[in-house]
Amino acid sequence: MALTDIQIRNAKPKEKAYTLNDEQGLSLLIEPNGSKGWRFRYRFAGKPKMISFGTYPDVSLLSARQRRTDARTLIASGVNPSEIRKEEKREQKAAAANTFKLVASEWHQHKIEGWTVGYASDIWEGLEKDIFPHIGQRVISEIKPMELLDVLRRIEERGALERMKKVRQSCGQIFRYAIVTGRAETNPASELTGALKTAKSKNFPHLLAPELPPFLQALSSYHGSLMTQLATRLLMITGVRTIELRAAEWVEFDLDKAQWQIPSERMKMRRTHLVPLSHQAVKILNQIKEITGRYRLVFIGRNDCTKPMSEAAINQVIKRIGYDGRATGHGFRHTMSTILHEQGYNTAWIELQLAHADKNSIRGTYNHAQYLDGRREMLQWYADYMDSLETGGNIVHGTFGKSA
Numbered sequence: 001m002a003l004t005d006i007q008i009r010n011a012k013p014k015e016k017a018y019t020l021n022d023e024q025g026l027s028l029l030i031e032p033n034g035s036k037g038w039r040f041r042y043r044f045a046g047k048p049k050m051i052s053f054g055t056y057p058d059v060s061l062l063s064a065r066q067r068r069t070d071a072r073t074l075i076a077s078g079v080n081p082s083e084i085r086k087e088e089k090r091e092q093k094a095a096a097a098n099t100f101k102l103v104a105s106e107w108h109q110h111k112i113e114g115w116t117v118g119y120a121s122d123i124w125e126g127l128e129k130d131i132f133p134h135i136g137q138r139v140i141s142e143i144k145p146m147e148l149l150d151v152l153r154r155i156e157e158r159g160a161l162e163r164m165k166k167v168r169q170s171c172g173q174i175f176r177y178a179i180v181t182g183r184a185e186t187n188p189a190s191e192l193t194g195a196l197k198t199a200k201s202k203n204f205p206h207l208l209a210p211e212l213p214p215f216l217q218a219l220s221s222y223h224g225s226l227m228t229q230l231a232t233r234l235l236m237i238t239g240v241r242t243i244e245l246r247a248a249e250w251v252e253f254d255l256d257k258a259q260w261q262i263p264s265e266r267m268k269m270r271r272t273h274l275v276p277l278s279h280q281a282v283k284i285l286n287q288i289k290e291i292t293g294r295y296r297l298v299f300i301g302r303n304d305c306t307k308p309m310s311e312a313a314i315n316q317v318i319k320r321i322g323y324d325g326r327a328t329g330h331g332f333r334h335t336m337s338t339i340l341h342e343q344g345y346n347t348a349w350i351e352l353q354l355a356h357a358d359k360n361s362i363r364g365t366y367n368h369a370q371y372l373d374g375r376r377e378m379l380q381w382y383a384d385y386m387d388s389l390e391t392g393g394n395i396v397h398g399t400f401g402k403s404a
Contacts, residue, residue: 003028005061008036026068028056038064040071044080051082098183100143100174101136107177117266118243122311126167130155140178145188149195156197164196206331207323209339209389216390218321227291228313231299234284235314235329237383238275239336239353241268242329246308248298250289258282258376273355276376278383339385340378349374 003022011020013034020028025041038053053059053067071081104127112120134151135143148171155164172189179187207215222229235245244262253260260275267273277285285298292300299309314329333354340350349371 003061008056008061011036022061022065022068024068024072026053026064028064038067040068040081042071042075042081044075044082049080049082051085098140098178099137100140101132103140103178103181103183104132104136104170104174106181107174110177111173116243116268116270118241118247118308119268121247121308122243123166123170125307125311126163127170130163130167131171140175141184143188145191148188149192152192152196161197165198168192168196205326205328206334206338207327208335209342211326212335212386213389213392215321215323215327216386218323219317220390222317222321224317224320225302225313227288227299228309228317230284230288231309232314232317232329234281236332236336237278237281237379237386239333239379240273240275241333241355242311242314244273244355246299246311246313249296250293250298251296253277253285253298255282255285255289267355271355274372275353276372276379278376278380280383280387281379336382340382343381345378346371346374349378353379 003020007020008028011028011030013030013032015032017029017031019039020030022028027039027041029037029039031037036056038056038059039050040053041048041050043049051071053064056064059067074081074084108120108124108127115123131151134154135147138147152164152168152171155167168189172187175184175187175189178184219229219232231245235242238245238260240262244266247266248260248262252262255277258277258279258281260277262273262275264270264272288298292298292305295305297305297308299313301307301309318324318327318329337350337354341347352371353375
């Protein structure tokens, strides 16, 4: 006799599990804990089989009967419903392992050997902050262009067009990786050309010498994070890239010798970079060491000491002291280059200090130590010059570090 909803609702658990039969192989198993689960028994290729249809009342009597009908149709067509169910579970498991975040992580690990540590960190930071919270858990093959566009427009609305460009490029590479590894068939990032704003091509904003005194004084008066204030000062007087500074580790520094050796894997040109440190730079590093000396990183993240300071940290300091749009962390390199060239310092020293590629392949093979003494003198003059500008003193141009 066919079951009714009233009969099912009134069925009480017993000491042992028991079954209420419907028709055509469908039944309801009542467990001692009160759970009521649908079962469908059938024969396939002469052998008895059984699959479950879920639990009541999540699956109603009407729904269970429809599932039974669908299963019987498959059997009549020579298809085993159990095999279909297993395939569905395999697909669900595969989908769970192919979320955007998991594929992105695999892509990142695949590419990381060819990147500097700082660049790899920046790529992952951009994805973690702007992409994963929105589509990280989505199955990558199901993400459509409009969905990705909505996520990227959140960055666009902040005015962070360079950041958006980098993140979109990363997404495009992740989707291409998913395609070649069989996890996706299309690349929605490639279809967004023209749908997003593009940043105007321009040099990084930088300060000229006459603009430095008020900037340095404003920086001294900054009452925010001491760590980012010191990082900004160190960036100004060393000429390294922001990414090289943020990912610096204490093991790279020999403060007794006043030297900083940045390993090749963290350098854009993939060459070890030796940076002589001025007295001022050593003093700053000793201040920082009192704060982060027990950690691996010199400039630790605000919320995670195992990660470097945020990419935006130094530019946020610049913005808060009133120089938004007029200066950037990267722009300090341009300022240094301009001033040192005006002072007549050896171009090779300056280019080597800035870790630029040397167009002269022979000179480019020289060991960094060849110009170390000259660069040390040059950087000490530059740090003294910054101090003089801040305090209203004067260092005579052309005397290379000798006070007037």
